[in-house]
Amino acid sequence: MKRNRKVKILATLGPASSEETTIEKLFVAGADVFRINMSHASHDTMRLLVKRIRNVEKKLGRPIGILTDLQGPKLRVGTFYGGKAQLIAGQRFTLDNQDMPGNSRRVYLPHPEILEAVKPCERLLIDDGRLEFLAEKCDGLSIECRIVSGTVLYDRKGVNLPDTMLGVGALTDKDHADLEAVLQENVDWVALSFIQRPEDIKEVRKVAQGRVGILSKIEKPQAVERLKEIIELSDALMVARGDLGVEMPLESVPGIQIEIINACRMAGRPVVVATQMLESMINTPVPTRAEVSDVATAVLEGADAIMLSAESASGQYPVEAVRTMDRIAQTIEQDANYAPMINARHSKPEPTGADAISLAARQIAETLDLSAIVAYTGTGATGIRASRERPSTPILALSPIVETARRLALVWGLHSVVTGTHGLDDMVNHACAIACAEGFSAPDARIIITAGVPFGRPGSTNMLRIAYVSKDGKRGV
Numbered sequence: 001m002k003r004n005r006k007v008k009i010l011a012t013l014g015p016a017s018s019e020e021t022t023i024e025k026l027f028v029a030g031a032d033v034f035r036i037n038m039s040h041a042s043h044d045t046m047r048l049l050v051k052r053i054r055n056v057e058k059k060l061g062r063p064i065g066i067l068t069d070l071q072g073p074k075l076r077v078g079t080f081y082g083g084k085a086q087l088i089a090g091q092r093f094t095l096d097n098q099d100m101p102g103n104s105r106r107v108y109l110p111h112p113e114i115l116e117a118v119k120p121c122e123r124l125l126i127d128d129g130r131l132e133f134l135a136e137k138c139d140g141l142s143i144e145c146r147i148v149s150g151t152v153l154y155d156r157k158g159v160n161l162p163d164t165m166l167g168v169g170a171l172t173d174k175d176h177a178d179l180e181a182v183l184q185e186n187v188d189w190v191a192l193s194f195i196q197r198p199e200d201i202k203e204v205r206k207v208a209q210g211r212v213g214i215l216s217k218i219e220k221p222q223a224v225e226r227l228k229e230i231i232e233l234s235d236a237l238m239v240a241r242g243d244l245g246v247e248m249p250l251e252s253v254p255g256i257q258i259e260i261i262n263a264c265r266m267a268g269r270p271v272v273v274a275t276q277m278l279e280s281m282i283n284t285p286v287p288t289r290a291e292v293s294d295v296a297t298a299v300l301e302g303a304d305a306i307m308l309s310a311e312s313a314s315g316q317y318p319v320e321a322v323r324t325m326d327r328i329a330q331t332i333e334q335d336a337n338y339a340p341m342i343n344a345r346h347s348k349p350e351p352t353g354a355d356a357i358s359l360a361a362r363q364i365a366e367t368l369d370l371s372a373i374v375a376y377t378g379t380g381a382t383g384i385r386a387s388r389e390r391p392s393t394p395i396l397a398l399s400p401i402v403e404t405a406r407r408l409a410l411v412w413g414l415h416s417v418v419t420g421t422h423g424l425d426d427m428v429n430h431a432c433a434i435a436c437a438e439g440f441s442a443p444d445a446r447i448i449i450t451a452g453v454p455f456g457r458p459g460s461t462n463m464l465r466i467a468y469v470s471k472d473g474k475r476g477v
Helices: 020-029 043-060 112-119 174-180 198-208 221-225 227-233 239-248 250-267 287-298 318-333 338-343 353-367 380-390 402-410 425-436
Strands: 008-013 035-038 065-069 084-086 092-096 106-108 123-124 129-136 142-149 150-155 189-192 213-218 236-240 271-274 303-306 372-376 395-399 412-416 444-454 461-468
Touching: 008 318, 008 402, 020 043, 020 318, 035 043, 043 065, 065 402, 092 112, 092 129, 112 142, 112 239, 142 174, 150 221, 174 198, 189 198, 198 213, 198 227, 213 227, 221 227, 221 250, 227 461, 236 250, 239 250, 239 271, 250 271, 250 287, 287 303, 287 318, 287 338, 303 318, 303 412, 303 461, 318 444, 353 372, 353 380, 353 444, 372 380, 372 425, 380 395, 380 402, 380 412, 380 444, 380 461, 395 425, 402 412, 425 444, 425 461
Parallel strands: 008 035, 008 303, 035 065, 065 189, 092 106, 189 213, 213 236, 236 271, 271 303, 372 395, 372 444, 395 412
Antiparallel strands: 084 150, 092 142, 123 129, 129 142, 444 461
16 A cells, blocks of 8 residues: 655544544555554553554555553642632642642642652643742742742642653653553554653663664653753654643744754654644544644654644544545645755765665665665664655665564655565565555666665665666566
8 A cells, every 4th residue: 555645644543543444444544653542541452452453454464553652650739629729820839748638728749759859940830831830949848839820720630840850760650561561562662751861761671672662752841951862762753742832832842843853864763743733623524724734844844754643532533634634745745845845954874884875875766767765674774764865766665574664654755565585686576576566666667776785684784776677567677
C-alpha cells in the first residue's frame, strides 16, 4: 500500500477506534503508526490492541508501527470540602503534607518530592496553567504561595513545575509495570513522558535492553535546556506541545518546535509533532483553517511524523481526521514551496562512509532523475540515513527483520518492505523486482541501491549501485 506522501501519521487508539475494523479503516485512510496511551489503557487493553493491529498488518501485508506512551509522573493536588475552593489573586495559599480535605487557604499535595524540591520564587501552575502560584516559603513539608492568577481550584487538578527540577526520575512504579508488560508484546516504540534529564532515558534503556525504540517527549523547560544530550540518548523525539505550552510561554512554543525539528534532523533522529493538530475534529467533521495551517507548518518544517490524539482516540470522526491529515500532507508536499523549504535545512553528514554514501545516493538520484532509492537495512540505520537527506526521490527500505520494518514506519519518506537476505549477485535483481512490485519503478527505469557488504553487519553501509530495471520489471540490468 503505497502512500502518496513522505511525512508519516500517528493515530492514537481509544474508545472510538479500538475495534479491529476501525483500526483497518484508519490504516487504509493513512495512519502509519498506532499509539496506545498507557494513561488510559490497562495491560489487558494494550495486549488486545496490539493483537488487533497485528491482525490488520497480516491481512494487509504491510508493516505497521506501534507506539506505547507511558504516563509518567502525574502530579495532582488533593481534594476540597465541597469539591472546590474559591481563590483571590494576591492571597496566600499553602500546599502541604496534611492528608485531609482542603479549603480556600490550603490543600493536600500528595507528592513529597515536590514539597522537598520547590524553592522560593519558583512557579506552580495548576489545572493546565489556569492558576499560577508563586512559592514564597518552603520548608520541605509545605509550600506557602502567593496566588498570581486564578479564581477556582477543583479536586485533583494537575500541577506543573516549570522552574523546578525534581529529584525523582521520570519513571513511576506504574510506568515500570507498564514497561515490563509492553516489552512482552510486539511493540516497536516506547514514549517517555515528562523527562527532565538524560538520566531519565538511561533508566529506561537499562530495562528495555534494545527491545524497543525509545522516543523522548519534550514537554518541560528542563528537557529543552538539555536537548542535545537528550537527542543523543534517544531513538526519536516528540514535540509534545500540550504540557510544553503550559510550562513555557505559549508564544515560544512554535520557535521551540522549529528548534527541536532542526536539531533532530541534524542528528538523524526521527521527530514527531503532536497535540491539538486537528482538535476541532473531535466534534466536527472538518477542521478549522488554523488547524490546517498548523499541520502544514509541521510538514514544511520537515517533521518525520504528525500525530492525532483525542481526534482519533475518542472523537466522533476518527477516520475522517486521519483522512483529512493525509490530504493536507499530500497537498503541502506537492506545493511549489515545499521542496525549497525542505532543501534549505539539509543536515551536514557525519564524516563516515555510510553518511557519505547516503548523501551521494540522494544527489545521484536527483541529478539523474532516478525512480527510487533502495536501501537494504538490517538495524534501520541505513534507512534513517537515507531519510535524513530528505530526497525528492522515493525511498524503499528493504529489511529481513520485521521489527526493523515496523520501527521505520515512523520515519519520513521510508516505504518499508520485509524481505529475505540475498547475496550480492541477487541483491540488484531483488531490489528492481520489489521497486516495480511496490509501484515505485517501471520497466526500463533506473534505481539506485545502497547496502552494507557483507550483509548483516550494523553500520556497514559501503556500497552504491545504479541499476536499470529490465523490461519485464523482475531483475536488474
